[in-house]
Amino acid sequence: MKKILSVKNLSVSFDTYKAEVKAVRDVSFDLHEEETLAIVGESGSGKSVTAQSLMRLIPMPPGKFVGGSILFNGEDITQKSEKQMESIRGKEIGMIFQDPMTSLNPTMTIGKQIAEGLIKHHSMAKKEAYNRGVELLKLVGIPTPEKRINQYPHEFSGGMRQRAMIAIALACNPKILIADEPTTALDVTIQAQILDLMKELQKETGTAIILITHDLGVVANAAHRVAVMYGGKIVETGTVDEIFYNPRHPYTWGLLGSMPRLDNHDEELKAIPGSPPDLADPPKGCPFAARCPYAMKACGSHMPEYYELSSTQKTACWLLDERAPKVEPPEFANV
Numbered sequence: 565m566k567k568i569l570s571v572k573n574l575s576v577s578f579d580t581y582k583a584e585v586k587a588v589r590d591v592s593f594d595l596h597e598e599e600t601l602a603i604v605g606e607s608g609s610g611k612s613v614t615a616q617s618l619m620r621l622i623p624m625p626p627g628k629f630v631g632g633s634i635l636f637n638g639e640d641i642t643q644k645s646e647k648q649m650e651s652i653r654g655k656e657i658g659m660i661f662q663d664p665m666t667s668l669n670p671t672m673t674i675g676k677q678i679a680e681g682l683i684k685h686h687s688m689a690k691k692e693a694y695n696r697g698v699e700l701l702k703l704v705g706i707p708t709p710e711k712r713i714n715q716y717p718h719e720f721s722g723g724m725r726q727r728a729m730i731a732i733a734l735a736c737n738p739k740i741l742i743a744d745e746p747t748t749a750l751d752v753t754i755q756a757q758i759l760d761l762m763k764e765l766q767k768e769t770g771t772a773i774i775l776i777t778h779d780l781g782v783v784a785n786a787a788h789r790v791a792v793m794y795g796g797k798i799v800e801t802g803t804v805d806e807i808f809y810n811p812r813h814p815y816t817w818g819l820l821g822s823m824p825r826l827d828n829h830d831e832e833l834k835a836i837p838g839s840p841p842d843l844a845d846p847p848k849g850c851p852f853a854a855r856c857p858y859a860m861k862a863c864g865s866h867m868p869e870y871y872e873l874s875s876t877q878k879t880a881c882w883l884l885d886e887r888a889p890k891v892e893p894p895e896f897a898n899v
């Protein structure tokens with residue numbers, strides 16, 4: 565499949581009065597047509613900042629690109645002017661957020677919010693844009709779309725608002741859809757429905773999806789590839805199968821261990837003890853060293869390199885060095 569986005573050595577910082585917070589550090593990944601890449605990590609891992617960087621939604625200042633590039637259609641997003649970004653946002657790259665209530669405009673009907681992008685980016689006439697709006701609401705599974713299109717966000721349920729937001733994001737046929745925790749605020753049944761919907765729509769439209777989540781459980785059915793982020797860095801990346809059946813990074817082990825298991829409701833979830841590193845003063849070596857049960861001397865002082873385990877799996881951990889002691893992944897790995 566064709567590569568449509570290539571992020572290379574991206575570093576993003578925020579200037580605070582105390583220090584420079586290095587939120588994203590040397591992150592690289594590619595995205596292909598018709599593919600869903602999940603970026604997984606705890607809050608503060610840099611996953612949302614990475615996603616927002618792709619659309620340049622980061623307030624600059626205090627945010628700034630420190631290094632690297634984001635190649636989309638062969639052009640570097642980090643070098644674009646605000647004016648040039650306006651024709652990319654919404655049209656080429658769409659975004660849906662965790663809480664539709666904060667991103668939908670409460671004073672505008674759903675129809676008007678869908679039509680806006682179509683009128684702006686595709687110079688559609690108002691009537692035509694509304695008709696397309698009705699089609700889109702139908703596509704995302706909203707019943708009686710002809711009536712619903714004239715309603716306001718508060719007249720929709722949580723799940724329907726999320727569907728409406730997907731309709732707005734898809735209105736302009738974006739090549740990439742970024743979904744930041746799109747189902748976190750929803751109950752489990754609706755969550756599954758929304759993820760299924762995104763999958764179906766992807767089949768129809770070929771849109772590539774970047775799915776940002778803290779929940780590895782969401783990823784299993786929804787994504788093709790996974791990038792695990794920790795402390796502003798990607799610590800492991802691979803196909804869904806590689807991440808679930810052959811995870812090699814102790815942080816990925818921790819995430820898998822803290823996932824609820826369907827076959828055992830009584831088992832206590834093993835949260836990973838400790839907290840993420842302070843990115844105003846990031847550790848010199850492995851970002852996970854302070855919490856890692858397998859940390860060795862080198863881990864604290866030297867950043868692990870990426871070990872290529874397959875053409876698709878890369879893991880940044882010193883345990884993969886041939887001189888390191890052999891460590892077997894813990895039990896959970898048979899998820």
Ligand code: SF4
Binds near residue numbers: 813814815851868880
């Ligand atoms: Fe743990 Fe060291 Fe691997 Fe980091 S490099 S995850 S500290 S073993």
Ligand code: MG
Binds near residue numbers: 607612
């Ligand atoms: Mg976030």
